[in-house]
Amino acid sequence: MGKKVIIVGGVAGGASTAARLRRMSEDTEIIMLEKGEYISFANCGLPYHIGEVIEKREELLVQTPEAMKARFNIDVRIMHEALDIDRKEKNLKIKNLETGNIYTESYDKLVLSPGADPIKPPLPGLDIEEVYTLRNIRDMDLIKEYIDNNEIKHAVVVGGGFIGLEMLENLHQRGLKVSLLELTDQVMRTLDKEMVSMVHNHMRTKGVDLNLSDGIAAVEKENGKKFALLQSGKRIETDLIILSIGVKPKTELAEKAGLDIGVSGGIKVNQYLQTSDPNIYAIGDAIEVKDFVINEPSRIPLAGPANKQGRIAANNITGRKEKYNGTQGTSIAKIFDIIPASTGAAEKKLKENDFNYQVVHITSNNHASYYPGALPMMLKLIYQKKDGRILGAQIVGFAGVDKRIDVLSTAIRHQMNIFDLQELELAYSPPFGSAKDPVNMLGFAAGNIYNGLVKPAFWQELDELDNEEIILLDIRENIELELGQIPNSIHIPLNSLRDRLDELDKDKEYITYCAVGLRGYIAARILMQNGFNKVRNLSGGYKLYKAVMD
Amino acid sequence: MGKKVIIVGGVAGGASTAARLRRMSEDTEIIMLEKGEYISFANCGLPYHIGEVIEKREELLVQTPEAMKARFNIDVRIMHEALDIDRKEKNLKIKNLETGNIYTESYDKLVLSPGADPIKPPLPGLDIEEVYTLRNIRDMDLIKEYIDNNEIKHAVVVGGGFIGLEMLENLHQRGLKVSLLELTDQVMRTLDKEMVSMVHNHMRTKGVDLNLSDGIAAVEKENGKKFALLQSGKRIETDLIILSIGVKPKTELAEKAGLDIGVSGGIKVNQYLQTSDPNIYAIGDAIEVKDFVINEPSRIPLAGPANKQGRIAANNITGRKEKYNGTQGTSIAKIFDIIPASTGAAEKKLKENDFNYQVVHITSNNHASYYPGALPMMLKLIYQKKDGRILGAQIVGFAGVDKRIDVLSTAIRHQMNIFDLQELELAYSPPFGSAKDPVNMLGFAAGNIYNGLVKPAFWQELDELDNEEIILLDIRENIELELGQIPNSIHIPLNSLRDRLDELDKDKEYITYCAVGLRGYIAARILMQNGFNKVRNLSGGYKLYKAVMD
Numbered sequence A, B: 001m002g003k004k005v006i007i008v009g010g011v012a013g014g015a016s017t018a019a020r021l022r023r024m025s026e027d028t029e030i031i032m033l034e035k036g037e038y039i040s041f042a043n044c045g046l047p048y049h050i051g052e053v054i055e056k057r058e059e060l061l062v063q064t065p066e067a068m069k070a071r072f073n074i075d076v077r078i079m080h081e082a083l084d085i086d087r088k089e090k091n092l093k094i095k096n097l098e099t100g101n102i103y104t105e106s107y108d109k110l111v112l113s114p115g116a117d118p119i120k121p122p123l124p125g126l127d128i129e130e131v132y133t134l135r136n137i138r139d140m141d142l143i144k145e146y147i148d149n150n151e152i153k154h155a156v157v158v159g160g161g162f163i164g165l166e167m168l169e170n171l172h173q174r175g176l177k178v179s180l181l182e183l184t185d186q187v188m189r190t191l192d193k194e195m196v197s198m199v200h201n202h203m204r205t206k207g208v209d210l211n212l213s214d215g216i217a218a219v220e221k222e223n224g225k226k227f228a229l230l231q232s233g234k235r236i237e238t239d240l241i242i243l244s245i246g247v248k249p250k251t252e253l254a255e256k257a258g259l260d261i262g263v264s265g266g267i268k269v270n271q272y273l274q275t276s277d278p279n280i281y282a283i284g285d286a287i288e289v290k291d292f293v294i295n296e297p298s299r300i301p302l303a304g305p306a307n308k309q310g311r312i313a314a315n316n317i318t319g320r321k322e323k324y325n326g327t328q329g330t331s332i333a334k335i336f337d338i339i340p341a342s343t344g345a346a347e348k349k350l351k352e353n354d355f356n357y358q359v360v361h362i363t364s365n366n367h368a369s370y371y372p373g374a375l376p377m378m379l380k381l382i383y384q385k386k387d388g389r390i391l392g393a394q395i396v397g398f399a400g401v402d403k404r405i406d407v408l409s410t411a412i413r414h415q416m417n418i419f420d421l422q423e424l425e426l427a428y429s430p431p432f433g434s435a436k437d438p439v440n441m442l443g444f445a446a447g448n449i450y451n452g453l454v455k456p457a458f459w460q461e462l463d464e465l466d467n468e469e470i471i472l473l474d475i476r477e478n479i480e481l482e483l484g485q486i487p488n489s490i491h492i493p494l495n496s497l498r499d500r501l502d503e504l505d506k507d508k509e510y511i512t513y514c515a516v517g518l519r520g521y522i523a524a525r526i527l528m529q530n531g532f533n534k535v536r537n538l539s540g541g542y543k544l545y546k547a548v549m550d
């Protein structure tokens, strides 16, 4: 007889473990416990069924217990909750939630993939019916039914993470006016503020009532009307409130059993995904992982890692030793027409962790500009100053963002540096890219900074610039001035710069700028080679500056 | 005073060299010679202007001589042909094609980026007006004018490389019926035959008259009618013939100057892109490069490499030593709705070069199946048997192909192996990908073969199978049989396989198959763990088999 493995949790991590386990071993007894009614559902699709983008609810049910039985011979027990682990006896106490019956089941190996719970802060009024969180099919059904069956016009989404933003888009899609509350000064914390400023502006143009640096304080009901009360004192009348302010790893079972919990609050595991008890593995949203770039314990609740960890746990259980090497947090979202994506560490995180890094911003089109439909994207790359190793990348654009973030995440995973990006031979024909892909271009621009060919200046400095000492040199064409200008700039178009150098003062410091940074770089090179010693080029150009200011 | 650099050729390689040179050095004298009327045009866009997809001709003119002068202070001389190099005197003989005037110009460094000429075989009748090739703006103008000004209904495109196929699509777009002639048994030779069979079928459904394994023998004119005469004897009446059977590197100038020519016929250069004369650099379509995977001299005429080589040549000339590390031939095309792409070496090439390789095929959707608009793509990965190093990848699909080929080309560039693919953390949300991206999935499927968890069988074997000894086991659902079946299969649906094992004979060899290979793999695992010792899974499944047979 083979081993007996019990898996707690039947969705992303759990079901992946079960399937791989069976493929590795026909004679393992596999029991999968799921306290909810459904297994193997597409958590990530939930917002889109509420928005009726995914029309059929059953599309979200990737596997059923019957199918898992038929194909993988898995003993799936839905509505069964794991209550307690007896590690000494290698027993699990289980409650059948339908009958109330409690029984124990022995195991050789146990896999915990219990996921995480949406955080619901203890604030006044949050317990009323119209305040929802979204984690599973049941949550989705409740929200959708409420929208379907009530004449509602307005929703408040609390939390600007990717789930909050996807909910926002889908509620908007259902015709609701939406207010977003976000406690920090930006949405999508895996990107830096200047990058998401484009997302903020895009949401505003779509009619979203964006409340940054403001959180929920209470929910009030008055004469049948509902109000969200904000920390700032603002009061928003609404019909529906979605809380998406993050998740808390489900660690009760592990804690009760005395398993180690990490500093980040997730279940602690070693590289083989074993908890402090080698017979118990843990995976998914419930665990603490190593941040691949920062190299610190972290919690990064994403579906890709959960699925991969499940496969690795199954391999380890069946004797094919395999390490999980950490999570870099690659993520992407579609918010109306705009697409923010990131991989690796954000600048703010690198700063907190005292990395010595350098930032570069560029703007490139998703494909050849001369081919119809070309759309710009802004890319940010962060690399380690000493060796050019790539630490993080962020992109905001409209098409082709996913491709570049995936190439960059591959680069980070393989410890590539900025010069490696220059060499990448990416597919080019006019509908798909450019002879120099945006990723190559990032490598070029970063390489130039690394090699001292140009020095960057950043939008953060412009606010408190001493305009006597540091001169902003706008080198755009005359016609571009109509788009606005950074205050106190002087203007010499790039193409006449060589002829007008004598209008400038070699003892002063110059910050050149154009629309996105490319021509500003050329201008900087001209100045630097003509006796100007203090020249920098504005990273991201006027476009980035304007996006932040708007 | 700085150096004096002359660049021969003013388009992809030449203009890139000039621009980078100027950014590196303000005081270099830079002369760029171009024998045609235009510099810096988008060669790759030419077919799309003929097809009126790119409406405005001027979109293709990326730079003008005036703009290159104004921005980069380049002395651009169009209609000037470089005639002869005097290497000893470091002089170049130049002809002004407008005036007929011939003069010499000295140089410190010379850069050759003369490109390549379309091949025009010496066959009867090919010199008539209605036979065109496409390389530059003038060629494009001639073809477009001919179509615009004549009532034409039919075109013959000779050659199924990517330029031929793009022309085919664009002529079709103009309402022409098109016949394609291709001498070999497949289009797009950088992919293998089974992969392009889907492209063949797609073209046929679009009404293309596809003539494989058949070439042009002659062009005949009779009573004002034109005919393409094929090698097979077939005769096609037509109005227009486009020859796109490949290009010949322009090596005259180099040859006359006694510079080394490589075995592949391109100008020979070292890793710094210097010819056998260290003062003369050569780049672009005219040179011989190292095939990055096969590690042999090769010619790979693509825009990305030409542009990058130009930048590297400029760096080397200005003292920043940089190597060009070879070309892997990443390429992509859009042909009607289908997108074939490849990177690294094709199987046929690896076979010719005696590599010990393994192939794997999978089919995956471009994004989560439950999100609207998911479309399948077929992926082929070829890796080195001994160490799993990735040697080549090919994809045919409808969306998301470019993303995966770019990730795979990055993997090849960095000598990654199949297990590295498993770990990649690629961006997932429903509109963009899956928790296990197709690239991860390739890694999983390849890893299973590498580890001996499953053995693949291939479509090539099926033709001459001894059905007594080797049994084809179709494990699809009953309803799927309506799509057709491989002859002489037996059928047991996967979900009842465990219960029906006694119907099978453990002494026989089995090839399992499903639609794409995933369930066939699960079936193979079940058999292998139940005492069946000779089991293989059909790579690519019924879908690939059918595509090849159609």
Ligand SMILES: Cc1cc2nc3c(=O)[nH]c(=O)nc-3n(C[C@H](O)[C@H](O)[C@H](O)COP(=O)(O)OP(=O)(O)OC[C@H]3O[C@@H](n4cnc5c(N)ncnc54)[C@H](O)[C@@H]3O)c2cc1C
Pocket (backbone or CB within 6 Å): A008, A009, A010, A011, A012, A013, A014, A033, A034, A035, A036, A043, A044, A045, A046, A047, A080, A081, A082, A083, A113, A114, A115, A116, A134, A135, A136, A163, A250, A253, A283, A284, A285, A286, A301, A302, A303, A304, A306, B428, B429, B430
């Ligand atoms: C709305 C939404 C959108 C998302 N979108 C994305 C996205 O676009 N991209 C992305 O990468 N990730 C996304 N995620 C995150 C992703 O779904 C999770 O990272 C992933 O599901 C984690 O897998 P898991 O197995 O750890 O947890 P889950 O998939 O949540 O599975 C845990 C299961 O365990 C069960 N369980 C818990 N305790 C017990 C117990 N004691 N006994 C029995 N059963 C128990 C729970 O009921 C639950 O069903 C999204 C999540 C949500 C909620």
Ligand SMILES: Cc1cc2nc3c(=O)[nH]c(=O)nc-3n(C[C@H](O)[C@H](O)[C@H](O)COP(=O)(O)OP(=O)(O)OC[C@H]3O[C@@H](n4cnc5c(N)ncnc54)[C@H](O)[C@@H]3O)c2cc1C
Pocket (backbone or CB within 6 Å): A428, A429, A430, B008, B009, B010, B011, B012, B013, B014, B033, B034, B035, B036, B043, B044, B045, B046, B047, B080, B081, B082, B083, B113, B114, B115, B116, B134, B135, B136, B163, B250, B253, B283, B284, B285, B286, B301, B302, B303, B304, B306
């Ligand atoms: C129709 C078409 C579509 C293409 N599509 C793609 C694609 O989608 N993707 C891709 O990667 N590549 C594509 N290519 C290939 C790409 O355009 C070439 O690889 C690239 O242009 C090569 O650059 P080059 O500088 O070597 O040559 P070119 O760009 O051709 O430039 C060479 C120039 O040198 C000039 N010249 C030659 N001899 C002399 C002389 N003696 N004196 C003065 N001037 C001289 C020529 O007139 C020519 O203008 C396409 C090419 C064509 C023709």
Ligand SMILES: CC(C)(COP(=O)(O)OP(=O)(O)OC[C@H]1O[C@@H](n2cnc3c(N)ncnc32)[C@H](O)[C@@H]1OP(=O)(O)O)[C@@H](O)C(=O)NCCC(=O)NCCS
Pocket (backbone or CB within 6 Å): A010, A011, A012, A013, A015, A016, A019, A020, A023, A039, A040, A041, A042, A043, A044, A045, A062, A063, A303, A307, A311, B361, B362, B363, B435, B436, B441, B444, B445, B448, B516, B517, B518, B521, B540
């Ligand atoms: C449905 C579910 C159980 C599937 O698990 P799975 O069987 O491991 O995954 P897949 O169906 O994608 O199949 C992958 C397997 O097929 C193999 N495979 C795929 N295509 C193949 C092909 N053409 N030929 C051979 N093998 C192939 C892979 O190698 C892999 O097998 P391995 O892990 O043994 O190497 C699990 O993914 C799940 O529950 N998903 C829904 C929940 C979820 O993930 N939510 C979060 C995201 S919304």
Ligand SMILES: CC(C)(COP(=O)(O)OP(=O)(O)OC[C@H]1O[C@@H](n2cnc3c(N)ncnc32)[C@H](O)[C@@H]1OP(=O)(O)O)[C@@H](O)C(=O)NCCC(=O)NCCS
Pocket (backbone or CB within 6 Å): A361, A362, A363, A435, A436, A441, A444, A445, A448, A516, A517, A518, A521, A540, B010, B011, B012, B013, B015, B016, B019, B020, B023, B039, B040, B041, B042, B043, B044, B045, B062, B063, B303, B307, B311
């Ligand atoms: C037009 C042409 C002359 C441009 O050459 P180029 O100036 O080197 O290229 P780009 O305009 O793309 O600019 C790239 C430069 O801008 C820099 N850059 C780009 N964005 C930047 C930003 N935001 N900030 C700072 N620098 C930036 C890059 O680092 C690079 O400079 P570098 O090479 O000195 O490192 C040349 O590409 C050409 O002739 N193209 C048409 C012909 C052709 O390629 N045909 C085949 C394809 S259809």
